Amino acid sequence: MKILLTGGTGLIGSALVNQWLDNHKLIVLSRSAAKVKALFSDRVQAVTALADVDFNTVDAVVNLAGEPIVGKRWSEAQKLRLCHSRWDITEQLVSAIKAAQTPPKVLLSGSAVGIYGRQQSQLISEDFSNFHAEFSQQLCQRWEELALAASGPATRVCVLRTGIVLANNGGALQKMLPPFKAGLGGKIGTGEQFMSWIHINDMLRLIDFLLQHPTLNGAFNATAPQPVTNAEFSQTLAKVLHRPALLPMPAFVLRLLFGEMADLLLTGQRVIPTNLLKAGFEFQFNTLQPALKALQAT
Numbered sequence: 001m002k003i004l005l006t007g008g009t010g011l012i013g014s015a016l017v018n019q020w021l022d023n024h025k026l027i028v029l030s031r032s033a034a035k036v037k038a039l040f041s042d043r044v045q046a047v048t049a050l051a052d053v054d055f056n057t058v059d060a061v062v063n064l065a066g067e068p069i070v071g072k073r074w075s076e077a078q079k080l081r082l083c084h085s086r087w088d089i090t091e092q093l094v095s096a097i098k099a100a101q102t103p104p105k106v107l108l109s110g111s112a113v114g115i116y117g118r119q120q121s122q123l124i125s126e127d128f129s130n131f132h133a134e135f136s137q138q139l140c141q142r143w144e145e146l147a148l149a150a151s152g153p154a155t156r157v158c159v160l161r162t163g164i165v166l167a168n169n170g171g172a173l174q175k176m177l178p179p180f181k182a183g184l185g186g187k188i189g190t191g192e193q194f195m196s197w198i199h200i201n202d203m204l205r206l207i208d209f210l211l212q213h214p215t216l217n218g219a220f221n222a223t224a225p226q227p228v229t230n231a232e233f234s235q236t237l238a239k240v241l242h243r244p245a246l247l248p249m250p251a252f253v254l255r256l257l258f259g260e261m262a263d264l265l266l267t268g269q270r271v272i273p274t275n276l277l278k279a280g281f282e283f284q285f286n287t288l289q290p291a292l293k294a295l296q297a298t
Contacts, residue, residue: 003020003025003059006062008044009030012165012207055097055104056101058104066082069114073258073260083139086110086143090146091146107150107157111144111147111161112140113221114136114137114264115136115141115144124269125274126219158218158220160222163195163222164195168298177241180238181243185243189254190231191234193267194228196268196270197227199295209279221273223272224283227270227272239289240292251266
């Protein structure tokens with residue numbers, strides 16, 4: 001296949017490129033062609049503008065671009081960056097797909113479990129619609145609506161409602177490991193909030209699965225079948241690292257540090273990947289401890 005990727009230098013995108021290099025022709029959209037070349041040499045085509053891509057020759061588009069949502073306080077300016085780094089490129093991709101005579105057969109577009117907003121302990125599948133209105137939910141809902149506008153007779157759209165991606169070389173786990181390795185880890189707030197997680201290998205496999213199955217479209221929860229509470233996550237990570245997990249992070253400290261963004265860590269959703277399981281996708285890592293052990297072994 002000839003595949004166009006946005007966000008191809010991020011955690012998931014760069015892993016996808018490395019997985020697909022030998023089997024597909026890849027175009028990576030990036031603000032920095034030099035960064036793409038440094039990561040992947042000349043084995044991918046780097047473009048800095050969608051105008052440089054002939055969408056009539058592209059088989060699939062994988063849209064993962066977006067400013068990292070965790071890391072900076074959500075000032076009004078940062079909220080705008082978070083939104084427009086996702087919305088604008090998605091809108092441009094959809095316009096290019098619709099304008100093509102022979103458009104790409106599939107658009108796989110990013111989203112997140114944040115679309116559900118903060119929820120309690122009920123299990124949430126893709127048909128859940130009682131969203132809790134808040135910033136992350138509004139960001140994701142608009143992001144999905146823009147992507148789904150590309151749906152048509154020639155193009156199917158899958159949106160990836162991604163949970164916490166567990167990987168060694170980036171993402172949430174990389175930030176958590178130093179305090180936990182030092183024996184300074186612990187639950188966040190009450191620890192009762194659910195964490196919907198996925199091992200990076202399963203994330204890559206499900207994207208490939210959706211790419212290869214032409215009957216699949218709509219929303220897919222990109223999360224492992226067994227979400228856990230934050231307290232359980234903390235205890236499991238500490239156990240895998242052979243460290244105690246005795247130092248909880250009080251909610252008020254997080255709010256002092258991160259403001260509104262702290263809510264991402266203090267609240268959660270108990271999400272299950274119903275649509276992927278129905279479609280026959282088999283997770284390599286269903287439960288947390290083997291997933292964390294596998295990452296520690298690599």
